[in-house]
Every structure is written in structure tokens, then in C-alpha cells.
Amino acid sequence: MGRTTVGVHHVQAALGGALRLGIDTVPLLQCAGISPLLLGDELARVPPEQFARLVRALHRATRDEFLGLGAAPSRPGTFAMMCHACVGCRDLGAALERAVRFYGLFPHGPDLALDRLAGAGPAGEAVFAVRGDLWGLAEGRFLAECVLIVWHRLASWLIGHRIPLRWARFDCPAPPYAGEYGAMFGCPVTFGAGRGFGAAAGFDARWLAAPPVRDEAALAELLRSAPAGLLSRREYGTTVAEQVRRDLARALRAGRPARLPGVAQLAARLAVSPATLRRRLAAEGTSYRRLRDQVRREAAVSSLAEGREPIAELAERLGFSEDTAFHRAFRRWTGTTPGAYRLHGQQS
Known part of the structure; x- marks a missing residue:
């Protein structure tokens, strides 16, 4: 996630929406090169490339960029249009604010927020949050994780530098595999914070002034595998x-x-x-x-x-x-x- 492997608990969570929709997930696992037998081993792990292939297969099978895990489907192409709306912005802050407004247009889309807080350094702190109750579904934590990971890696890709996170928080009890989250986000992670977020991550607000360095051609290349590819892409090595x-x-x-x-x-x-x-x-x-x-x-x-x-x-x-x-x-x-x-x- 070396390449970071993915725990079988995340594989099981990714399959949850398709299972609720009555989709046979065995062919999807086989298409990704993941043995269905591994799902019975709680300590099993799979390479990131296999997990990305599984997510792409689930996108096709559910016709939903949220894999059937959200309150309503997100039609294929929604993420791409959001990226096109952001790539020409003057700075990262404007791009993230546009992304928040974009998904706010959908009645059952994710409730995202970007807040700028005073203190925590000369420029203050910025907080990106996935608000609302995602925990009503068994896979709600996984969906919030994916939104935060994709947001973080997309933002870092836009400006050409990995944005170091100061912290990440989830308003849910710590799972048995909580020790993995530090490697996933590259920062201290807490659970059950009770701050009004479904999930959130904080970073130095100075990054909001960074200009995007990617153009439409670079975006077209990214979108050949995104958003699934962003879950397995390498980090920028700054922590x-x-x-x-x-x-x-x-x-x-x-x-x-x-x-x-x-x-x-x-x-x-x-x-x-x-x-x-x-x-x-x-x-x-x-x-x-x-x-x-x-x-x-x-x-x-x-x-x-x-x-x-x-x-x-x-x-x-x-x-x-x-x-x-x-x-x-x-x-x-x-x-x-x-x-x-x-x-x-x-x-x-």
C-alpha cells in the first residue's frame, strides 16, 4: 500500500453493495485474480493491483461509482466531470471548493466540506470532511475511507506534490485492523472523535494556495484508471x-x-x-x-x-x-x- 497490500476486510467491504444488489461476486473476484477462498481468512491480503481490478469490475457490474454502497447510485462519468470542473482552477483551494459544490448538486451525493481553521501554524489548518451518517450501512466506514483517500490522492496529483496530512478522524468505533490506518493516511488516525464529521482529515492550509500543474491531457491519462486507480497509486514519499x-x-x-x-x-x-x-x-x-x-x-x-x-x-x-x-x-x-x-x- 514496497507496494501496500490490501486486507481482506476491505475486499469484503467493497463487495457489500454488489451482494445487496444480488450480483454474483465470484466471477468478479476471479476476474481480479482474487481467490474467493481468501474471503474466509480474516488475515489474508491481496496486492493493490488485484484490488484495483476488483473495484473496476464492481463499477461495471453495479454501474455505480460508489459500488452500491451509497444512499443512491453515482452514475459512471460523474467523477470524471468533477475532475474536468477542477483541473483549470487557479489554485487547489478553488479546485476543492468546486468539487464540494459539484457533488452538492446531487440530492443523495456525499456531503463534503472544506473548512479553513485559524491556528495550527502561520497559515492555519484546512479540514476536508465527509459529513453525515455513513455508518448506517455495514460498509459505511469503507466508503468514507475511499472518499478521503481518493480526495487526498487526487488533490496531491493536481499540484504534483503529496500533501502531508496532520491527522485523520472517523466518527465510528476503532475496527480490529485500526493499526493499518497510519500507513493508509500517513498520519495519526483516531476513531470516535465526535466532532460532527463522518470522516475528516486536516492539513496545512498553505497547500490551498498551490496552483494545479495538470492539464486536460494529463487528466485524460489519469481517468483511464480513476477513481479505482487512485486507491492503489503510489504516494509521493514526503512523510x-x-x-x-x-x-x-x-x-x-x-x-x-x-x-x-x-x-x-x-x-x-x-x-x-x-x-x-x-x-x-x-x-x-x-x-x-x-x-x-x-x-x-x-x-x-x-x-x-x-x-x-x-x-x-x-x-x-x-x-x-x-x-x-x-x-x-x-x-x-x-x-x-x-x-x-x-x-x-x-x-x-
Whole structure:
């Protein structure tokens, strides 16, 4: 999400609308290369490319850009027209305000808001919110997550820089997989905040003055895979956790066996002390060990899904001294063995 893999709980949530509409989801999973058997394993994960293919298949099957998860369908092409309305704006703030007004034209569209708050830095803080009660549906949290993720990545794409988020909040209880949200949003995430938002994210208001750098041709290229592609596109690497994750992933690709840099090496590259690096990672809700495990896990899941690399060679490439150590780690990450995971993928 290395590429960040997607937990099976998100796969299950994405399927919820289609299931309510009576659509057979097994062919959609198979089209995406996801074994239906994985849905029974709560620790299973899938590569982001497979998840994006599933979302595109659900768009086609439901004829709804909200996958049947909203109060009313969002017709195909709605997102594209919103993007066309925003791409020529004078700055990001005007583009986001236009997006809010655009979706406000639809009686059952998402209730979006952009607020500018005083304090929290010289320029103040901007808050993008998905308001209203999305939690009436079992998949409401997933829909709010998708809206925030797509908004954040689209806004970052418009100005050519990843916008660092200061925080994200969801007005719902923390799910069992709450620990994943820090990596998803690159910032501290809280639940049950009770501030009147369905979901919201805050960032430095200075970004609102940034001019869009994309034109209609670039937008046409983006829209070939959006909005589904925005759920799996890479970030811009500006948070400390993303920089560490990027360096670890690069080390995995550089040699066999992998020699992953330690905290001291990573801190030197970032021109900070090891203690400062640990403190900054903690402020972003993560740690060196957690990021190292994530990078190894993503590489393992992606390789096993592709099905070509022998498991022993994969274990060596990831830097495990013994196959048994890799098997123990993979079971801890996913609840199953590498061989069983590969077998599930071959049965999709």
C-alpha cells in the first residue's frame, strides 16, 4: 500500500453493495485474480493491483461509482466531470471548493466540506470532511475511507506534490485492523472523535494556495484508471514513514539476500539522529520494526500472488536466514503459510 497490500476486510467491504444488489461476486473476484477462498481468512491480503481490478469490475457490474454502497447510485462519468470542473482552477483551494459544490448538486451525493481553521501554524489548518451518517450501512466506514483517500490522492496529483496530512478522524468505533490506518493516511488516525464529521482529515492550509500543474491531457491519462486507480497509486514519499518504507523497499530490490538498512543507517540518510527518527515514526503511528515487517509482507504477498518465484528463493530475497523463519513470519502476517496462500491464488 514496497507496494501496500490490501486486507481482506476491505475486499469484503467493497463487495457489500454488489451482494445487496444480488450480483454474483465470484466471477468478479476471479476476474481480479482474487481467490474467493481468501474471503474466509480474516488475515489474508491481496496486492493493490488485484484490488484495483476488483473495484473496476464492481463499477461495471453495479454501474455505480460508489459500488452500491451509497444512499443512491453515482452514475459512471460523474467523477470524471468533477475532475474536468477542477483541473483549470487557479489554485487547489478553488479546485476543492468546486468539487464540494459539484457533488452538492446531487440530492443523495456525499456531503463534503472544506473548512479553513485559524491556528495550527502561520497559515492555519484546512479540514476536508465527509459529513453525515455513513455508518448506517455495514460498509459505511469503507466508503468514507475511499472518499478521503481518493480526495487526498487526487488533490496531491493536481499540484504534483503529496500533501502531508496532520491527522485523520472517523466518527465510528476503532475496527480490529485500526493499526493499518497510519500507513493508509500517513498520519495519526483516531476513531470516535465526535466532532460532527463522518470522516475528516486536516492539513496545512498553505497547500490551498498551490496552483494545479495538470492539464486536460494529463487528466485524460489519469481517468483511464480513476477513481479505482487512485486507491492503489503510489504516494509521493514526503512523510518520514514513507521515506523509510521507500528505502527499505529499494534495499529489498537491490540484492539477494536483502540487506535491509537499520535505524542508524536510515537516520543518517535523513540527516537526523536514531532517537529523532524513532520519535518521528512514533508520531506518525508506526515504528521501524513495523515498517520493516510491512515491506517484507507486501513483497511476499505480491510474489506469491504472481506465482513464479520459488518460496525458498523468496525467503532468501527477503533476508530470512532460514525458510522456517520466513514461514513463521508469513503465518504471523497473514494467518496462513506461503504455500497455502499461493495455492489459494492459483484457485482463483
